[in-house]
Amino acid sequence: MxxxxxxxxxxxxxxxxxxxxxxxxxxxxxxxxxxxVKIGLVTKTDTNPYFVKLRESAKAHAEKSGAExxxxxGKFDGxxxxxxxxxxxxxxxxxxxxxxTPSNSTGILGALKQAKEKxxxxxxxxxxxxxxxxxxxxxxxxxxxxxELEGKYIKATLGSTPPRLLMMDxxxxxxxxxxRHRGFLQGMGLKDGDPAIIGAAPTNGDQNxxxxxMENLLQRDATVxxxxxxxxxxxxxxxxxxxAKGLAGKVAVGSIDGGCQGVADVKAxxxxxxxxxxxxxxxxxxxxAVVTFAKDGKKPTGFQDTGAQLITDKPLPGLESKDTTWGSxxxxx
Amino acid sequence: xxxxxxxxxRNRSAEAFLHNPALGPxxxxxxxxxxxxxxxxxxxxxxxxxLVVQQSLVVATLALGQTLIVLTGGIDLxxxxxMVLGTxxxxxxxTEGSSSxxxxxxGFVVCAMLGAISGGLVTMLNLPPFIVTLGMLTVxxxxxxxxxxxxSYPVTDNLLGVLGEGGYLFGQIKVTHGMTLAxxxxxxxxxxxxxxxxxRHVYALGNDPEAARLTGIHVGRTRFSVYLVAGVIYAFxxxxxxxxxxxxxxxxxxxxxxxxxxxxxxxGTSLFGGRGSVMGTVVGALIVAVLRSGLTxxxxxxxYQDVATxxxxxxxxxxxxVVRRRSR
Amino acid sequence: MxxxxxxxxxxxxxxxxxxxxxxxxxxxxxxLYAGEVLAVVGDNGAGKSSLIKALSGALIPDEGTIxxxxxxxxxxxxxxxxxxxxETVHQTLALAPAMDIATNLxxxxxxxxTGPLGSVFRLLDRSAMRxxxxxxxxxxxxxxxxxxGQLIETLSGGQRQAVAVARAAxxxxxxxxxxxxxxxxxxxxxxxxxDLIRRIRDRGLPVVLISHxxxxxxxxxxxxxxxxxxxxxxxxxxxxxxxxxxxxxxTGALRPGDPDAxxxxxxx
Numbered sequence: 057m058x059x060x061x062x063x064x065x066x067x068x069x070x071x072x073x074x075x076x077x078x079x080x081x082x083x084x085x086x087x088x089x090x091x092x093v094k095i096g097l098v099t100k101t102d103t104n105p106y107f108v109k110l111r112e113s114a115k116a117h118a119e120k121s122g123a124e125x126x127x128x129x130g131k132f133d134g135x136x137x138x139x140x141x142x143x144x145x146x147x148x149x150x151x152x153x154x155x156x157t158p159s160n161s162t163g164i165l166g167a168l169k170q171a172k173e174k175x176x177x178x179x180x181x182x183x184x185x186x187x188x189x190x191x192x193x194x195x196x197x198x199x200x201x202x203x204e205l206e207g208k209y210i211k212a213t214l215g216s217t218p219p220r221l222l223m224m225d226x227x228x229x230x231x232x233x234x235x236r237h238r239g240f241l242q243g244m245g246l247k248d249g250d251p252a253i254i255g256a257a258p259t260n261g262d263q264n265x266x267x268x269x270m271e272n273l274l275q276r277d278a279t280v281x282x283x284x285x286x287x288x289x290x291x292x293x294x295x296x297x298x299x300a301k302g303l304a305g306k307v308a309v310g311s312i313d314g315g316c317q318g319v320a321d322v323k324a325x326x327x328x329x330x331x332x333x334x335x336x337x338x339x340x341x342x343x344x345a346v347v348t349f350a351k352d353g354k355k356p357t358g359f360q361d362t363g364a365q366l367i368t369d370k371p372l373p374g375l376e377s378k379d380t381t382w383g384s385x386x387x388x389x
Numbered sequence: 390x391x392x393x394x395x396x397x398x399r400n401r402s403a404e405a406f407l408h409n410p411a412l413g414p415x416x417x418x419x420x421x422x423x424x425x426x427x428x429x430x431x432x433x434x435x436x437x438x439x440l441v442v443q444q445s446l447v448v449a450t451l452a453l454g455q456t457l458i459v460l461t462g463g464i465d466l467x468x469x470x471x472m473v474l475g476t477x478x479x480x481x482x483x484t485e486g487s488s489s490x491x492x493x494x495x496g497f498v499v500c501a502m503l504g505a506i507s508g509g510l511v512t513m514l515n516l517p518p519f520i521v522t523l524g525m526l527t528v529x530x531x532x533x534x535x536x537x538x539x540x541s542y543p544v545t546d547n548l549l550g551v552l553g554e555g556g557y558l559f560g561q562i563k564v565t566h567g568m569t570l571a572x573x574x575x576x577x578x579x580x581x582x583x584x585x586x587x588x589r590h591v592y593a594l595g596n597d598p599e600a601a602r603l604t605g606i607h608v609g610r611t612r613f614s615v616y617l618v619a620g621v622i623y624a625f626x627x628x629x630x631x632x633x634x635x636x637x638x639x640x641x642x643x644x645x646x647x648x649x650x651x652x653x654x655x656x657g658t659s660l661f662g663g664r665g666s667v668m669g670t671v672v673g674a675l676i677v678a679v680l681r682s683g684l685t686x687x688x689x690x691x692x693y694q695d696v697a698t699x700x701x702x703x704x705x706x707x708x709x710x711v712v713r714r715r716s717r
Numbered sequence: 718m719x720x721x722x723x724x725x726x727x728x729x730x731x732x733x734x735x736x737x738x739x740x741x742x743x744x745x746x747x748x749l750y751a752g753e754v755l756a757v758v759g760d761n762g763a764g765k766s767s768l769i770k771a772l773s774g775a776l777i778p779d780e781g782t783i784x785x786x787x788x789x790x791x792x793x794x795x796x797x798x799x800x801x802x803x804e805t806v807h808q809t810l811a812l813a814p815a816m817d818i819a820t821n822l823x824x825x826x827x828x829x830x831t832g833p834l835g836s837v838f839r840l841l842d843r844s845a846m847r848x849x850x851x852x853x854x855x856x857x858x859x860x861x862x863x864x865x866g867q868l869i870e871t872l873s874g875g876q877r878q879a880v881a882v883a884r885a886a887x888x889x890x891x892x893x894x895x896x897x898x899x900x901x902x903x904x905x906x907x908x909x910x911x912d913l914i915r916r917i918r919d920r921g922l923p924v925v926l927i928s929h930x931x932x933x934x935x936x937x938x939x940x941x942x943x944x945x946x947x948x949x950x951x952x953x954x955x956x957x958x959x960x961x962x963x964x965x966x967x968t969g970a971l972r973p974g975d976p977d978a979x980x981x982x983x984x985x
Contacts, residue, residue, distance in 0.1 A: 134640030228539030596813035
């Protein structure tokens with residue numbers, strides 16, 4: 057028994073000791089009896105580089121502002137249960153504000169409502185909730201605008217050639233997916249159902265799925281000259297399929313995200329352009345908002361656009377853009 | 390203490406753990422709670438303890454069904470997928486205008502049928518449970534997504550959401566109907582496993598199916614019944630899930646199967662079958678929720694929380710092995 | 718006691734079992750009398766276990782009859798044989814290691830409470846089972862186990878064997894069949910199991926003992942059934958025969974009726 061029971065007990069003890077240290081260091085930094093302002097960050101997952109950037113930026117900025125950031129994440133995209141538990145635990149913990157990239161907009165409304173009732177400032181980052189007033193404010197890319205920029209650029213590239221368009225969509229029913237899709241078609245001057253759209257497929261923003269989807273679509277119709285992709289992994293998958301068909305360089309491919317790998321892809325000429333979003337800005341503005349709220353009780357409201365920037369090395373007249381050198385300095389991931 | 394005395398003392402201790410495999414996990418749970426209470430000011434509050442229990446309900450219910458199957462020496466990878474399909478059926482039927490009672494019955498029938506299919510494949514075709522439920526996982530996930538037609542279904546219905554509601558005990562402690570239901574379910578399952586012949590047969594089956602057959606136990610019938618009962622339990626889990634989050638989402642609970650296995654293993658039930666208890670599973674599910682809550686309160690990021698849970702799983706299995714070796 | 722004058726507890730005549738072209742049982746006879754230990758010996762492949770399976774319901778013979786206390790019976794499954802009072806101690810023991818002694822003794826034959834607690838709520842009568850199990854162990858003089866709640870996996874090989882034998886003796890009202898009960902045991906533990914077999918016999922329950930251990934067979938058996946090529950070749954008394962004679966009968970080096978063969982108790 058002397059040796060066996062402690063196997064489990066020791067584990068818990070070690071973990072708990074880690075907890076102690078963390079708490080102590082936190083309060084030491086604050087230097088006051090109330091401790092530093094605590095901010096909770098709830099992302100969709102821990103693994104996606106976009107959320108990693110969001111977390112790192114928030115953490116760094118919180119430290120600079122003398123606040124303490126606790127980052128919690130769902131286990132996978134769509135982990136409502138995990139996000140709800142995270143919100144509840146953060147509220148128990150006594151955070152001043154919660155920054156959240158909501159997994160499923162309607163899934164977590166109850167928990168957010170309870171958090172607001174307890175006087176916690178709730179800010180959505182990156183993704184809006186539905187309804188929007190479930191949170192105090194939203195700091196996000198205007199995804200419609202981002203889609204529109206991608207669409208305008210592809211349209212300008214094609215010039216007078218009539219488009220033959222394939223669309224690499226995200227997850228059916230996803231808010232971001234739907235907004236980018238709609239914005240892109242606006243930019244192209246097309247409507248859903250237009251015969252110029254010769255095919256579309258859901259990719260979940262996954263490179264493998266996008267590649268397979270593009271391969272299958274090309275089997276059916278290889279007259280494509282323009283490709284919409286929801287994000288850069290989907291773009292990489294699509295380009296791989298196009299290359300295998302010998303269509304690389306003959307098709308205008310655009311994307312959205314502004315990840316460092318995406319910028320590098322554009323630089324390497326794999327696709328023409330991407331539209332960058334700014335998770336760092338979202339994180340920093342979110343942290344600032346909570347710190348301000350803690351100081352003087354002022355709450356931000358509404359939708360705050362954190363901007364979208366077209367990145368390409370082939371600038372076209374009438375479209376404001378930055379080159380990939382600027383892109384690689386400002387990219388995330 | 391002489392060497393002989395000490396040895397017999399150790400053997401006796403090991404035997405105490407063999408008889409009550411939930412003792413070790415219980416000690417760990419208490420220790421974790423003591424530590425979090427001492428290191429954070431927010432853990433040991435009535436509100437928070439009620440929350441921790443609410444957070445553990447769905448996984449605990451999934452783990453209850455999982456426990457039955459693991460006790461027979463099997464494993465169920467499809468349980469969360471079955472549950473998610475259950476939530477889809479409940480929510481979509483109500484959204485489309487069925488009465489909530491009809492939707493509930495339909496949800497239970499669907500989950501029970503899926504349990505019966507797994508059980509039938511395992512017993513009649515004698516296929517390994519791992520393979521059968523792996524296949525079921527893929528099929529049921531896909532069916533759930535097809536049935537959802539790409540949507541998630543918010544639940545506003547009173548009966549479907551009722552398990553998330555509740556009253557206050559002594560005016561302070563929030564007790565949801567879901568908690569009450571879980572207590573009743575665990576009590577019934579505990580009774581069935583420890584106080585009826587069926588329960589003894591389940592254990593015997595996990596110990597040694599051939600020995601069970603030779604003693605005249607209807608091995609196939611017992612095994613099938615376990616998968617069927619587990620299916621019904623997953624329907625309850627679906628109901629619990631809607632009580633907690635009133636929204637049926639085909640992409641939810643993707644790791645629910647592994648979470649339930651984690652709770653079962655941390656609770657001291659052996660993956661080799663034949664030993665373990667539902668009490669252990671309760672404790673196992675609570676440990677996971679307590680760690681998640683306590684570590685968050687202590688300001689520890691979620692990646693480290695996963696590390697903690699993973700370490701505990703390995704520790705629990707190591708403990709199981711050590712105890713069994715010591716008793717030899 | 719003259720065996721011929723009493724009705725055998727179990728009798729078989731002309732049993733045949735074929736698997737395709739292989740004949741596992743080739744017209745075998747069998748007699749077991751009340752209150753005796755009958756050893757069944759034979760070379761590997763002689764068909765001992767097929768014979769025993771036929772007697773315990775684990776296989777259904779193609780031809781021949783089985784008479785239980787003089788009346789013809791047909792076993793369709795091991796359960797049939799068990800219901801008829803024939804218990805088998807398998808070489809694997811068929812015990813659940815993580816369960817206690819009392820539970821194992823009643824496995825598959827649990828006793829429920831009387832009244833609605835038992836019939837509606839299926840509540841087991843655990844104290845009754847424990848008491849009965851303790852009485853059984855006491856009656857058989859199994860003292861090496863400390864208490865009835867010990868888990869099987871904490872017992873020694875001999876103790877486990879004793880539990881399996883106790884279970885068979887408890888439910889076997891007509892006879893107990895034991896398949897190599899001492900094969901996995903040391904000298905001391907084998908001795909204890911042999912004592913146990915004697916005590917079961919002394920309580921009036923006949924025992925069929927399948928064994929390879931000749932000294933043991935000669936020590937405990939009242940009669941020895943020699944099996945060869947799928948049938949009974951001879952039955953001898955240990956007092957009338959030597960070990961080497963029995964071995965010769967098993968291998969066919971000696972035939973019943975040969976001048977130097979021991980007296981055969983049956984016609985073959």
